[in-house]
Amino acid sequence: xxxxxxxxxxxxxxxxxxxxxxxxxxxxxxxxxxxxxxxxxxxxxxxxxxxxxxxxxxxxxxxxxxxxxxxxxxxxxxxxxxxxxxxxxxxxxxxxxxxxxxxxxxxxxxxxxxxxxxxxxxxxxxxxxxxxxxxxxxxxxxxxxxxxxxxxxxxxxxxxxxxxxxxxxxxxxxxxxxxxxxxxxxxxxxxxxxxxxxxxxxxxxxxxxxxxxxxxxxxxxxxxxxxxxxxxxxxxxxxxxxxxxxxxxxxxxxxxxxxxxxxxxxxxxxxxxxxxxxxxxxxxxxxxxxxxxxxxxxxxxxxxxxxxxxxxxxxxxxxxxxxxxxxxxxxxxxxxxxxxxxxxxxxxxxxxxxxxxxxxxxxxxxxxxxxxxxxxxxxxxxxxxxxxxxxxxxxxxxxxxxxxxxxxxxxxxxxxxxxxxxxxxxxxxxxxxxxxxxxxxxxxxxxxxxxxxxxxxxxxxxxxxxxxxxxxxxxxxxxxxxxxxxxxxxxxxxxxxxxxxxxxxxxxxxxxxxxxxxxxxxxxxxxxxxxxxxxxxxxxxxxxxxxxxxxxxxxxx
Amino acid sequence: xxxxxxxxxxxxxxxxxxxxxxxxxxxxxxxxxxxxxxxxxxxxxxxxxxxxxxxxxxxxxxxxxxxxxxxxxxxxxxxxxxxxxxxxxxxxxxxxxxxxxxxxxxxxxxxxxxxxxxxxxxxxxxxxxxxxxxxxxxxxxxxxxxxxxxxxxxxxxxxxxxxxxxxxxxxxxxxxxxxxxxxxxxxxxxxxxxxxxxxxxxxxxxxxxxxxxxxxxxxxxxxxxxxxxxxxxxxxxxxxxxxxxxxxxxxxxxxxxxxxxxxxxxxxxxxxxxxxxxxxxxxxxxxxxxxxxxxxxxxxxxxxxxxxxxxxxxxxxxxxx
Numbered sequence: 001x002x003x004x005x006x007x008x009x010x011x012x013x014x015x016x017x018x019x020x021x022x023x024x025x026x027x028x029x030x031x032x033x034x035x036x037x038x039x040x041x042x043x044x045x046x047x048x049x050x051x052x053x054x055x056x057x058x059x060x061x062x063x064x065x066x067x068x069x070x071x072x073x074x075x076x077x078x079x080x081x082x083x084x085x086x087x088x089x090x091x092x093x094x095x096x097x098x099x100x101x102x103x104x105x106x107x108x109x110x111x112x113x114x115x116x117x118x119x120x121x122x123x124x125x126x127x128x129x130x131x132x133x134x135x136x137x138x139x140x141x142x143x144x145x146x147x148x149x150x151x152x153x154x155x156x157x158x159x160x161x162x163x164x165x166x167x168x169x170x171x172x173x174x175x176x177x178x179x180x181x182x183x184x185x186x187x188x189x190x191x192x193x194x195x196x197x198x199x200x201x202x203x204x205x206x207x208x209x210x211x212x213x214x215x216x217x218x219x220x221x222x223x224x225x226x227x228x229x230x231x232x233x234x235x236x237x238x239x240x241x242x243x244x245x246x247x248x249x250x251x252x253x254x255x256x257x258x259x260x261x262x263x264x265x266x267x268x269x270x271x272x273x274x275x276x277x278x279x280x281x282x283x284x285x286x287x288x289x290x291x292x293x294x295x296x297x298x299x300x301x302x303x304x305x306x307x308x309x310x311x312x313x314x315x316x317x318x319x320x321x322x323x324x325x326x327x328x329x330x331x332x333x334x335x336x337x338x339x340x341x342x343x344x345x346x347x348x349x350x351x352x353x354x355x356x357x358x359x360x361x362x363x364x365x366x367x368x369x370x371x372x373x374x375x376x377x378x379x380x381x382x383x384x385x386x387x388x389x390x391x392x393x394x395x396x397x398x399x400x401x402x403x404x405x406x407x408x409x410x411x412x413x414x415x416x417x418x419x420x421x422x423x424x425x426x427x428x429x430x431x432x433x434x435x436x437x438x439x440x441x442x443x444x445x446x447x448x449x450x451x452x453x454x455x456x457x458x459x460x461x462x463x464x465x466x467x468x469x470x471x472x473x474x475x476x477x478x479x480x481x482x483x484x485x486x487x488x489x490x491x492x493x494x495x496x497x498x499x500x501x502x503x504x505x506x507x508x509x510x511x512x513x514x515x516x517x518x519x520x521x522x523x524x525x526x527x528x529x530x531x532x533x534x535x536x537x538x539x540x541x542x543x544x545x546x547x548x549x550x551x552x553x554x555x556x557x
Numbered sequence: 558x559x560x561x562x563x564x565x566x567x568x569x570x571x572x573x574x575x576x577x578x579x580x581x582x583x584x585x586x587x588x589x590x591x592x593x594x595x596x597x598x599x600x601x602x603x604x605x606x607x608x609x610x611x612x613x614x615x616x617x618x619x620x621x622x623x624x625x626x627x628x629x630x631x632x633x634x635x636x637x638x639x640x641x642x643x644x645x646x647x648x649x650x651x652x653x654x655x656x657x658x659x660x661x662x663x664x665x666x667x668x669x670x671x672x673x674x675x676x677x678x679x680x681x682x683x684x685x686x687x688x689x690x691x692x693x694x695x696x697x698x699x700x701x702x703x704x705x706x707x708x709x710x711x712x713x714x715x716x717x718x719x720x721x722x723x724x725x726x727x728x729x730x731x732x733x734x735x736x737x738x739x740x741x742x743x744x745x746x747x748x749x750x751x752x753x754x755x756x757x758x759x760x761x762x763x764x765x766x767x768x769x770x771x772x773x774x775x776x777x778x779x780x781x782x783x784x785x786x787x788x789x790x791x792x793x794x795x796x797x798x799x800x801x802x803x804x805x806x807x808x809x810x811x812x813x814x815x816x817x818x819x820x821x822x823x824x825x826x827x828x829x830x831x832x833x834x835x836x837x838x839x840x841x842x843x844x845x846x847x848x849x850x851x852x853x854x855x856x857x858x859x860x861x862x863x864x865x866x867x868x869x870x871x872x873x874x875x876x877x878x
Binding site (some may be wrong): 296343350415 | 627628637638838841
């Protein structure tokens with residue numbers, strides 16, 4: 001605390017001196033009308049993103065590009081350290097849970113102001129939780145409240161057809177102390193409190209929001225979520241405007257921010273969907289940074305002086321074997337054969353960005369619960385071919401779905417990866433029927449089991465192994481098409497274990513069981529590449545892709 | 558050469574004679590004259606050479622391609638993520654593509670697919686277009702009220718198709734049918750229909766006002782017969798020329814559709830458009846990967862265009878010496 005006060009004093013003094021200098025310089029060089037004033041104040045920082053945000057009220061989505069924007073506007077109770085994956089305080093300075101993991105108490109920071117001038121207190125936090133808990137009607141569709149249901153269960157009154165069990169019990173405020181009670185312990189806490197989707201909005205904005213605009217599962221997002229005016233948070237930036245035509249969201253610095261003020265006054269997120277177009281925009285100076293650079297662009301960019309800092313890996317790309325769609329896959333030998341057939345090292349070496357690695361299990365090695373003792377499947381095409389013909393599935397034709405129109409943080413150059421895998425599988429005696437799809441069709445198709453083979457992945461929401469394994473294997477699903485009670489029981493046991501160390505032990509066991517059963521083949525973990533112009537001082541890049549844009553600035557000349 | 562005695566036979570014989578174009582009449586026949594002029598035209602010769610070479614390559618490709626075009630034989634040598642590409646060398650004359658496949662083999666086999674798409678699409682467009690245009694043209698030439706009405710209906714439909722850019726029609730069709738080689742053929746073919754239809758109808762209308770039609774009419778030949786054996790055969794010339802020109806467009810449009818991702822869903826099967834689309838990502842690291850298919854498309858299209866233009870000129874009576 002003391003230290004930070006000194007820095008703040010230091011900052012004020014510095015700003016004063018810089019201001020005085022600026023005035024005196026302006027006096028000396030009054031005839032120069034361009035003036036080399038502080039670029040951070042005069043020039044917007046433009047960041048190129050692959051897709052538009054969907055809503056500025058983040059409770060309604062699961063989409064990373066939305067969170068990239070809303071994370072700069074709102075705070076959450078907990079947060080991650082900048083550039084890391086350890087959980088630190090956000091709006092809460094301190095937090096603790098009861099031993100049974102049912103009661104979470106948060107001590108809020110003092111002197112936090114919302115963009116609309118209101119002060120943060122416990123009531124404001126509880127107002128948000130109560131709003132989510134009391135959603136009715138179409139708001140209860142997983143299209144709008146997937147994360148709430150996933151992390152905090154059902155609603156005060158579940159509509160017909162919503163069978164999510166209620167996990168959230170109550171939120172009680174006492175001054176700056178907030179106590180949240182849940183029905184059962186879960187591996188998702190406290191991580192869930194750090195998720196951008198559970199952003200704390202000001203009580204003033206909550207009053208203006210009327211939660212009746214979403215009337216069906218395919219309703220558009222309400223108007224207030226699509227621009228400035230209603231929504232206020234506590235973050236370093238406030239909403240200034242959203243131009244849907246040019247797909248630009250403009251944020252302005254919020255000067256009464258509780259932490260260090262943002263370095264750049266104006267921040268713009270500009271959508272440029274194509275990888276190549278984003279690179280060209282950066283090279284032309286139209287934007288000052290962009291995310292998800294194509295791996296092939298990284299070297300040329302570096303050679304030309306652009307900065308491409310490397311993130312730590314925190315994701316998994318896997319090849320799923322759907323056992324119900326293709327009954328032959330129910331034979332373990334066939335799944336093992338496919339695992340031996342794919343040259344994963346080649347994918348990592350030739351396609352993925354630097355820093356990628358072959359995955360041995362369904363979580364990256366940096367997560368607690370990663371096990372050294374899982375069964376591994378080395379690249380061995382001869383063995384694979386033998387196993388395929390032993391199993392009698394020589395020449396079996398299988399559908400292999402792949403995405404044509406997008407790349408994800410865990411899989412750049414999807415089609416190249418697809419081509420390598422499908423050529424490897426054909427090499428050992430399978431026959432591949434390629435099914436190209438757009439992302440919008442791909443997710444429903446894979447979720448409903450229409451594809452025998454498909455590539456998907458996951459970036460962790462927070463540093464918790466269950467956030468990886470539980471996402472896939474906590475229940476029978478059409479995504480995978482298998483029943484394995486050993487795995488499902490282990491998963492629900494893990495979810496109910498509040499002690500992190502004990503949980504890590506069980507997660508390691510689960511990893512071993514899963515890799516013996518081999519429901520799919522984990523391919524790789526790889527860091528998505530983010531690029532900045534040479535004259536930018538980038539923020540610390542985050543393995544969770546949760547960069548803090550308040551820390552970015554133009555370099556002084 | 559005796560004309561029969563009774564009237565019906567006489568009229569029939571006259572009709573045949575007026576419809577006759579070649580044979581023992583004085584002066585060179587239209588076809589022979591055309592060929593003669595084509596032989597002397599440098600444009601036609603270069604066009605024919607290019608087209609011939611392209612056809613030859615497309616036919617023999619599978620036998621001369623040094624490697625299996627889909628096999629990633631040198632997969633570990635090419636690293637697009639590090640900008641490492643393998644250029645031309647002894648065993649791979651055109652170098653390797655981004656997944657370590659032999660670029661020369663892919664170019665050769667790609668020619669086959671491009672030709673197949675071009676020819677099938679053109680045939681489709683030609684057949685459908687000629688049928689629509691032929692019916693409309695015939696209906697007008699027959700000259701009854703219902704004929705004009707039928708013509709109006711068909712031609713307004715064609716006008717509607719013309720109002721939409723060809724590529725847009727093609728993309729819409731491709732979006733409905735889903736990506737495949739057949740889709741590209743159908744899409745490109747249908748996009749050409751209005752051109753063929755209008756051309757044939759226009760040409761038939763022009764012929765129907767010509768002197769020999771008037772002569773035949775004066776001799777008492779019935780309208781359907783005039784349309785069938787006089788107007789239609791004489792109107793086909795420009796349409797056939799158009800088909801040659803369309804082949805060039807079809808190859809380019811097929812490439813464009815593959816480029817946009819509507820082509821063969823199996824990316825291992827090469828065609829020039831898809832290869833170009835793939836190579837675009839590596840323009841910085843390996844511009845030559847894009848050059849090969851791009852230059853091949855340009856040269857082939859140029860060949861068909863030259864040939865078509867030369868044919869058009871030599872068929873044009875106004876240019877006859």
